[in-house]
Amino acid sequence: MGPADDAQVRGWVADLGLPGLVDLHTHFLPERVLRKVWAFFDQAGRHYGTEWPIFYRHAERTRIQVLRDLGVTTFAPLVYPHKPGMAAWLSGWAREFAARTPGAVPTATLYPEPGVADYLAEALRAGARVVKVHVQVGAFDPRDPELDAAWGLLAEAGVPVVVHCGDGPRRGKHTGLDVFEAVLRAHPRLVAVLAHAGMPDYPGALDLVERYPRVHVDTTMVGVGFSERFAPLPADWPSRLVEHGDRVVLGTDFPNIPYSYAEQLRAIAGWAAADERLGDPFLRAVLHDTPSDLLELRT
DSSP states (O other): OOSSSSGGHHHHHHHOOOOOEEEEEEEEEOOOHHHHOOOOOTHHHHSSSSSOOOOOOOOOOHHHHHHHHTTTEEEEEOOOSSSSTTTHHHHHHHHHHHHSSBOOOOOOESSSHHHHHHHHHHHHHTOOOEEEHHHHTOOOOTTOOOGGHHHHHHHHHHHHEEESSSSSSSSTTTOOHHHHHHHHHHTTTEEEEEGGGGGTTTTHHHHHHHHHEEEEEETTTTHHHHHTTTSOOOHHHHHHHHHGGGGGOOOOOOSSSOOOOHHHHHHHHHHHSTTTTHHHHHHHHIIIIIIHHTOOOOO
């Protein structure tokens, strides 16, 4: 049920009849920023109460090759700021990274600050295909009036925004699906992808999928052994996915995960096997077709 290890991933994907994987939630960052992120995870015992060894702690070139070896044909290298003055610079870096990296799509990010709508509009004109918003790390309120025009731009453009707004792995000052729902009520056409499927409030995330036709969830760190220790999935998770199989997209958090890429795929395969109404069609949608549609790769 799913690939036993990374070496089996490419063959397993081919057996599903897919040309490759489309991962909507990976992280590539400027080197000095990435080193700080990894230093944070090195202290995860203090921050989260559990160790978090980076499984793919390699140089950038090697990390890109790992994705290719896994059969990831397209991926979104997400960036995110933790303070004002970073978002425009990170968005520019992400465009440059995508331009020099086959398979990477240009991405952008934002922060509630003067000029946010301007640099976001510039990023969209330059071809940004995904926008990352990290409410937890940024410690900002997504309902901030400074962001209203930016949310409006994204809703109008139909560009998916991957939003980490859930309370996992730890509650933030402005996290919570109820907080982000206020943004959805104001901008119901927003193509929002709830990172980590709203962890730990998985039922609440699917409730938002039901209420808002352009809301999706990603699979990032969902259902793997590491996360099941502190944010276990409800028993009815596979059956609830039956009605929303086309609103689930592959995300992994590569490379900043404390386990193999294959483990995430095994978790998704487990959901597909747990309910006969899911099966291989669900896997093909999650791993390739739905994220491709969001990125407009199939139009």
